[in-house]
Amino acid sequence: MPAQAVPTPSAIESDWLIVPGQRIGQTALDDDPQQLMDRQGRPDASDAAMGKAWLVWNGHRQGTTLAVFTTYADTSTTRKAIRQIRITAARFQTSSGIHTGLKLPAIRQAFPNLTQAENTAPDVAIRYDDPAQGISFEVDKPGAKAVCTAILVYPAGSSPTAYLPLPEVN
Secondary structure, three states: OOOOOOOOHHHOOHHHEEEOOOEEOOEEOOOOHHHHHHHHOOOOEEEEEOOEEEEEEEOOOOOOEEEEEEEEOOOOOOOEEEEEEEEOOOOOEEOOOOOOOOEHHHHHHHOOOOEEOOOOOOOOOEEEEEOOOOEEEEEOOOOOOOEEEEEEEOOOOOOOOOOOOOOOOO
C-alpha cells in the first residue's frame, strides 16, 4: 500500500492552517467567542454550565464540525475566551501537512512525542496528546491502522481535557 501523500507547507493557506498551541484557521485561543459567533452564526449545538461551554458548528460537508470550549477569560467574569478548538474537516492542516483522515503512523512522524490519553469510556475516540505543543489527535481505533477523526488545539503546556462532554450535533 503506498504511503499517504502529505501536502507541502507552502500549499496550506493561512485560513486553513493549524498552529499547535495557538489556532485553527481563523479561530484562535483566547479570542472572544462572540467574534466566532459573528463570523459563523449561531452554533448548531451547545452545552454550558458553571461559566464553561462547548459551542459546535456543522461544516458544509457532512460529518465535519468546528467546536470550541470556552471559559471566562479571568476572575472578573466579564469576558469569555476560547480555551480549546476541535475540528474534523481535513482541509485544516498543520504546516507539515497533518490533517484528519491520515493514519496514526504518519501523524507520529510529525509529532513524535504523542502519548495516548487515558481512555475512561470505551465508546469515545482514542486521543493522542502532545501537551508541550498544545495539540491532540482523536483516532477511530487503536494501532497502526487508526485514522485521525479530529484535531484539538489548546494552550501549550496544558491539558486538552475539558469539563463538559462535547454536545452531539444533529
